[in-house]
Amino acid sequence: MGLVLLWYGSTFAWGFGVSALGRPGGAPGAAASAEAGSPAATSPRLVVLMQLEGAIGPASADYVRRGLALAAAKDAKLAVLQIDTPGGLDTSMRNIVKDILVSRVPVATFVAPSGARAASAGTYILYASHIAAMAPASNLGAATPVAIGMPTPGRADPKPGGKDNKDDKSESGEQRGKSEKAAEPTADAMTAKRLSDASAYIRSLAQLRNRNAEWAEQAVRESVSLSAQEARAKRVVDYVAQDVADLLMQVNGRDVEMERGSVRLATQRAQLLVFEADWRSRLLSVITEPSLALILLMIGIYGLLFEFSSPGFVLPGVVGGICLTLALFGLQMLPVNYAGLALILLGVAFLIAEAFLPSFGVLGLGGIAAFAFGAVLLIDNDVPGFGVPLWVIALSSAVSALFIIVVAGMAARANRRPVVSGVTTLVGTTGELVEFADGEGWAHIQGDYWRVTGAGDLYAGRRVRVSGVQGSALQVAPEGQESAAKV
Incomplete structure (x- = not known):
């Protein structure tokens, strides 16, 4: 691409x-x-x-x-x-x-x-x-x-060799008239x-x-x-x-x-x-090229998707917004088949869903197929120079699938990675109570002061161990008692 x-x-x-x-x-x-x-x-x-x-x-x-x-x-x-x-x-x-x-x-x-x-x-x-x-x-x-x-x-010649239907003895003139009359209201009309x-x-x-x-x-x-x-x-x-x-x-x-x-x-x-x-x-000639309009549309969609899934990068969102705007401007000047455009968007939605739902590839294959069919039908005209070449469709489909596979892989690795930040990482650590009364107080844990709750023989200066998280407070217990309970 x-x-x-x-x-x-x-x-x-x-x-x-x-x-x-x-x-x-x-x-x-x-x-x-x-x-x-x-x-x-x-x-x-x-x-x-x-x-x-x-x-x-x-x-x-x-x-x-x-x-x-x-x-x-x-x-x-x-x-x-x-x-x-x-x-x-x-x-x-x-x-x-x-x-x-x-x-x-x-x-x-x-x-x-x-x-x-x-x-x-x-x-x-x-x-x-x-x-x-x-x-x-x-x-x-x-x-x-x-x-x-x-x-x-x-x-068109109805029979090989350019012979007319009137030479076909197997069909009567009345039958031929009925078939011709039935075909008239469709494509011929x-x-x-x-x-x-x-x-x-x-x-x-x-x-x-x-x-x-x-x-x-x-x-x-x-x-x-x-x-x-x-x-x-x-x-x-x-x-x-x-x-x-x-x-x-x-x-x-x-x-x-x-x-x-x-x-x-x-x-x-x-x-x-x-x-x-x-x-x-x-510029108008370039962005109204159907192939480039399709590519800009994909870059815009995936750029915004990447920005929304990983806020803070800024560049993908800026590039995606510009490309999407140019693509929509180019498409509105072309004879667009809206069924084709809908299939493209549906295919992109399927590919995105494949990255987050365990469909075992069903949504991914369906998304690639919908995207390919939509790209073929996108331009509602058979004029030379105003169609999307098949190699562009194949390349765009492959890049879309690769993008989703990479995003899905990154999401899977992120889910398997242990948590390294947040209050949940304090569970199991120890600290010292600074003050404690009526079942709650403050403790110095991991170099910071935290609001804590607990029960038992707790008082200022006692060593405690974090046993859990309750709302915005940490649950603590006396360090020696929790060790004895675990034994």
């Missing part, structure tokens, strides 16, 4: 939001931060470039929103969103689309560099943009929404709902931007894809460009329809402001 955290830490530490100004296709201009108000940054011909790579999630949506806000603040002529994504979360994708639709600056989505893709959620973003472009050897499509347990759209919603959404975007709506719906319902040249021929994208500089040259002078009216792009010899992700976006 330490190696996993080290890997995520190095990912977070990579780069901190440095932006640069330069001329597309030429030598770089003067370097500047995206937040700096330099003369170049306020040039009348400024283009803001955002680079989005990997799965689309909450961090991606936050990055695009702030990039478009920067472009509007700088009065940029165009905002270029360069993407290379396998897809992502539906909620994050829709947030990006909403930001593009209300943007005050024209947005050009560019699938680049060569070999990049705009699959699934990337296709919706491409369709929502004012200008759509692709680099050679790139592709887009496969926009079918997926989720855990959702069957693949389309009709949910599939139809998802497909209808997604296809209507992308069709509305295609109609808004005057792009090929038929192919867009086909990409959703049949998961088809297109290369850059094919997309250009089918009116799915507007341009095929080698790089950002080539794209800016091609779109120069184009009229773009905005909410405020038609806008003519002036991108020739424009300066390029690269808006890179800052520490906030990188």
Whole structure:
């Protein structure tokens, strides 16, 4: 688990939001931060470039929103969103689309560099943009929404070799109709709902931007894809460009329809402001990684457990509280399956109970099983990049079991260890009465004064032996008499 955290830490530490100004296709201009108000940054011909790579999630949506806000603040002529994504979360994708639709600056989505893709959620973003472009050897499509347990759209081959049921003589048409009708209200109904919603959404975007709506719906319902040249021929994208500089040259002078009216792009010899992700976006990207969120959740729970079981260490409680807070923040931004989260918490409870109850391993095995199943079901989405890998689940389960075994072993050894402090350790020791009257008094025992009670021939100055503890007082008896009684 330490190696996993080290890997995520190095990912977070990579780069901190440095932006640069330069001329597309030429030598770089003067370097500047995206937040700096330099003369170049306020040039009348400024283009803001955002680079989005990997799965689309909450961090991606936050990055695009702030990039478009920067472009509007700088009065940029165009905002270029360069993407290379396998897809992502539906909620994050829709947030990006909403930001593009209300943007005050024209947005050009560019699938680049060569070999990049705009699959699934990337296709919706491409369709929502004012200008759509692709680099050679790139592709887009496969926009079918997926989720855990959702069957693949389309009709599956019911028999080996792809034969249809109508060729099966053992089943009548009436029986086939009944079986199909019985299956419709279950998974097929949910599939139809998802497909209808997604296809209507992308069709509305295609109609808004005057792009090929038929192919867009086909990409959703049949998961088809297109290369850059094919997309250009089918009116799915507007341009095929080698790089950002080539794209800016091609779109120069184009009229773009905005909410405020038609806008003519002036991108020739424009300066390029690269808006890179800052520490906030990188932190959000790291803690919304499902694997790390799960690890932080476990560290938080076990840190607090260790602090509560052994008060005074402070550090485990502080680290546990911080990790638990970060984990809950990351999970609330992800499509969490609460049944999976409940199984994880139940598994942790079983493992903790195993450390204190003599269940002979039953609670421990049940806790590991519940934790593993919960981790598998934790993220309610089958989007690439948003699942918890099996090796992380196995490692977390093993570490949890090891932690509980160590804690249980420490507790067992502590129970077997003889008591070395407290008033009970004074039983059997001897001392001298300082004063005694009416069955109680004070005695000097083991270098300290104790309130004592007793019966018999007891008086100040007599040697006594502690025979027991009664409340806050020690029970004593004359030293010689107790010895005689024992004999």
